[in-house]
Amino acid sequence: MQPDRKFATGRSALLAAALLCLLLAIAAFIPLKPASALTPDTLQTRMLERRATEAAIWGMPLANFDAMRQAYFRDAGANYNDIMYWSRPSDWKNQTTTPNHSTIYVMLFVNLKDGPVVVDIPATADAGLYGALLDSWTIPLINVGSMGQDKGKGARYLLLPPGYQGDVPGGYIPVQSTTYNNYSLLRVITKTTEAADLAAGVDYLKRLKAYPLANAGAPVANRYLDMADKVYDGITPFDGRLFDSIARMVAEEPVQPRDLSIMGQFKALQIGKGLDFKPDAQRQQLLGNAASEAHTYLKEGYAASGEAIWGEQRQWRSLAARNVSYGTKLTFVDPDKGLYLDDRAFAWFAMFGPIVPPGPHVYMKSYTTDQGIRLDGSRTYKLTIPANAPVRDFWAVDVYDANTAGFIREAKVVGLDSYNQQMRTNSDGSVDLYLGPKPPEGLEHNWISTRAGQPFFTLFRIYGPTEGIVNRSWVLNDIQQID
Structure with a gap:
C-alpha cells in the first residue's frame, strides 16, 4: 500500500523545519570569532585606520586654514601681515573653497606668537566692506567694516594672543583669540564691476594695515600683493599631506579643552604636542586611504x-x-x-x-x-x-x-x-x-x-x-x- 503523498510532503516539511530550528539552536551556543583571535598587527591597523579617518574629520578646519596659509606663503610670496588681494573679480585661478567671483577679495594672515597684532580697517566711502577676523579653526571672532563693530567708520582692531594678560592701550577694539594663527577674508563691495569702480575699491583696500602692536609708533609699511593673474592653490589635498597640515597646526596651537580626549586618541598617529610626526611608507599609505575615505564622507x-x-x-x-x-x-x-x-x-x-x-x-x-x-x-x-x-x-x-x-x-x-x-x-x-x-x-x-x-x-x-x-x-x- 502506497503512503498518502500529501502526508509524506507535510512530514518532510516538518522535518526540515525541525532541523533548521536545531541548527539555529546549536549556532546560538557557538560564539563569534572573538576580537582576541585577531592578530595584534590586524588590531593595530584597524585602530589606526579608524583614528586617522576621525582625525581628518576633526582637523578639517585646521587643514583648510593651513592649505590657504601655505598658498599665501608659496603662491603669493607673502609674509605674515602682508595684504593679499584680487584687483578684479576672481576667475578659476582663485583656488579656495567656494569663493565668490563678484567681489574684490582681500586676505591676510597674522601670527600672535610674539604679541598682539593691529588690524587697521579704514572707513568705507563709495565701497562697502564685509568680513571678519577669524582664528585658525575658522571661528569668526568679530565682524569688521560696513556691518562690523566699526559700522563702516573704520577702527583699529587689536588681536590678542591666547592667555594674554597685558594692557590694552586706548583707541583699540580688543579681540581675544584662542589661537596664535589668525586670518581675515574681506569683501570689498563696489557699486559696479566697471574698471573705475574696481580701481576705487583697490585704492580703498590699500589703506588697510596690519602690524605688531609693539611697532605701533612707527609701523613698517605693508606690502600689497595682487593675485589677479596668479594661481592661488589654497584647497586641502586629500592625501597624506592632509595629516601633515593637521600635525603642523596641532604643534603650533594651544590644545582646546574640548579636544583633550581627542588628542589622547590621536597620539597613536603621532599627532600631538611634543610628538614627531614622521610616518613611514606603510603608515603613509594608511593615512592616504583614510584621507580618501574622509574626502568622500565630507x-x-x-x-x-x-x-x-x-x-x-x-x-x-x-x-x-x-x-x-x-x-x-x-x-x-x-x-x-x-x-x-x-x-x-x-x-x-x-x-x-x-x-x-x-x-x-x-x-x-x-x-x-x-x-x-x-x-x-x-x-x-x-x-x-x-x-x-x-x-x-x-x-x-x-x-x-x-x-x-x-x-x-x-x-x-x-x-x-x-x-x-x-x-x-x-x-x-x-x-x-x-x-x-x-x-x-x-x-x-x-x-x-x-x-x-x-x-x-x-x-x-x-x-x-x-x-x-x-x-x-x-x-x-x-x-x-x-x-
Missing part, C-alpha cells in the same frame, strides 16, 4: 547638509543648519550637547572666511536638478532667475567642482551676477542662465562653463537681502536639464 555630507530654503517646493538648501550656524555663532559648540564635529567638517570642507552670523547676505546651494538628479558637467542645464530679485547690492551664481568645492580648473566662466550688463534679459525681467560644457548659440553671455564628466554644484548668493527672501515670497527656480 563631499556627501556637505551636499546633504543645511535646510531646504523653500521646503519640498525647491531643491535649494542653506549651507548649514541654523542650530549649528546661527545657534553657535559658527563655533559648532553647543554647551548642552557637545561639539558638532561632522557639521563643522562639512562646513570647512567647502567654505572659508565666514562672518559672525547673521551676515549681510543669503547663500544657498544646489547639487541637483528639479527632478533630484545630481548635476553632471557633461549635460546642459538652465536656471531661470525670476524678476525683481530681492537684493540691494547684487545676486550671483557660481559653479564649483564637487570634488574640491573650488572653481572648476581652466573654466572659461566661473559665474554670473546682476552686475553683468551683457546678459540677455527676458521680456518679463527674468534671466535665463545656462550651465554646461558649451554655451548655447547666441547665449554666450548667459553661460557658465562646466567640464564634461565632472560633477558640480552651484551657489546662489544675495548680498543685501530684502523682504522677498526674508519672508520667502520670492522663489528661485530649480535647475532644469535641457539636454
